[in-house]
Amino acid sequence: MVQTDLSWEDKTANLMQLQQKLDGNTFSGHIIVLPEMFSTGFSMQPSPLAETMEGNTVEWMRQMAKKHRCILTGSIIVEEAKQYFNRLIWMQPDGQSGFYDKRHLFAFAGENKAYTSGIKRKLFSVGGWKILPQICYDLRFPVWARQQVQQKGNLLIPEYDVLLYVANWPQRRINAWRSLLIARAIENQCYVVAVNRVGKDGHGIEHNGCSMVVDPLGNIMWEQDGGEALHAIELSRSLLDETRTQFQFLNDSDGFALMS
Numbered sequence: 001m002v003q004t005d006l007s008w009e010d011k012t013a014n015l016m017q018l019q020q021k022l023d024g025n026t027f028s029g030h031i032i033v034l035p036e037m038f039s040t041g042f043s044m045q046p047s048p049l050a051e052t053m054e055g056n057t058v059e060w061m062r063q064m065a066k067k068h069r070c071i072l073t074g075s076i077i078v079e080e081a082k083q084y085f086n087r088l089i090w091m092q093p094d095g096q097s098g099f100y101d102k103r104h105l106f107a108f109a110g111e112n113k114a115y116t117s118g119i120k121r122k123l124f125s126v127g128g129w130k131i132l133p134q135i136c137y138d139l140r141f142p143v144w145a146r147q148q149v150q151q152k153g154n155l156l157i158p159e160y161d162v163l164l165y166v167a168n169w170p171q172r173r174i175n176a177w178r179s180l181l182i183a184r185a186i187e188n189q190c191y192v193v194a195v196n197r198v199g200k201d202g203h204g205i206e207h208n209g210c211s212m213v214v215d216p217l218g219n220i221m222w223e224q225d226g227g228e229a230l231h232a233i234e235l236s237r238s239l240l241d242e243t244r245t246q247f248q249f250l251n252d253s254d255g256f257a258l259m260s
Contacts, residue, residue: 001033003211003229005199006041006168009049014039015060021230027068029232030126034074035166035197036136037086042168042201043077044114050079053097061091069093071126074166074195075102075135083116088133088166090124098124102135103144111137121258123160129235130160136167139180139194143258147188149250156251158189161240165194168201171208178210178223185214189244191235198228216243 002021007013018034036042039057040049051057057076065072071092078087078099086102101118105111121144124131138144148159163184169177177196185192192214197207212223213233222233244250 001193001195001211001213001229001231001233002035003195003198003209003224003227003231004035004038005228006035006038006197006201008041008202009043009045011039011049011057014041015057019060019064022064022068025230027070027232029070029234031071031073031131032064032068033164033166033193033195034072035195036075036168037077038074038166038197039076041197042109044110046077046079046084046114050077050084052079053099058089058091058097061089062095062097065091065093066095071124073133073164084114085118086111086115086135088135090122090133098122100133100135102138104137104141106137129162129237131162131164132160133164133166136165136169139165139167139169139177139184142184142187143256145184145188146256147190147250147253148256148258149253156248158244158250160188160190162191162193162235163188165192167194167196168207169196169210171206174208174210178212181212182214182218182220185216186218189216189240189247189250191215191240198226216240 061072073090075088078085088100090098100122103118149156181192195211196209198209208226213221
């Protein structure tokens with residue numbers, strides 16, 4: 001988990017400092033998580049900053065994932081079919097990639113005017129774990145994150161094991177960030193992994209991070225309030241399974257369908 005300051009709308013500076021951080025540390029895990037719009041900051045000027053999926057930033061992610069033999073993820077500004085997306089890239093060490101486009105655009109900052117909303121969720125699998133990525137403002141909409149439980153024989157199978165959030169969430173609303181991350185973990189009986197930025201953006205808005213990992217019972221396993229940080233953490237499959245077996249709350253959940 002990389003909680004970092006970001007240089008405003010300066011892709012070269014951001015990729016350079018992130019590369020220095022990654023190259024200066026030894027990672028033994030499966031996934032490295034960067035913040036939302038990690039190459040630019042949360043900019044509402046996509047035209048001069050957007051890249052295609054064949055652009056320099058995606059290629060940089062491919063090189064870093066291969067070099068560190070891990071999955072690298074975070075969101076960037078992508079142009080596709082004459083539209084702009086706040087797109088989370090899921091880059092595998094073999095160079096293959098997937099993506100998730102932010103569904104809920106932050107109208108308060110004009111994101112809905114600058115970007116196109118995503119239309120579907122995306123699940124990724126890593127070593128038997130299922131991970132659902134979401135981006136910043138998505139956190140405020142619990143239906144979009146809600147587990148869709150599936151019947152398998154006599155068992156109810158949760159849709160995913162980890163909710164992953166990347167963000168540029170401001171310090172002045174950090175209490176909502178912390179409260180909602182814990183709520184998402186409890187109500188979905190899953191781990192929540194959330195990476196936020198620190199520092200002041202181009203509009204003078206302060207960010208204090210509070211990146212965190214929450215277990216399926218809502219306990220905070222790790223949190224970094226303020227300052228840059230690189231933190232590695234291991235998630236326990238046994239704790240996840242024990243929680244779901246002992247507290248079978250998802251059995252009583254309401255069925256529903258997501259409509260675009």
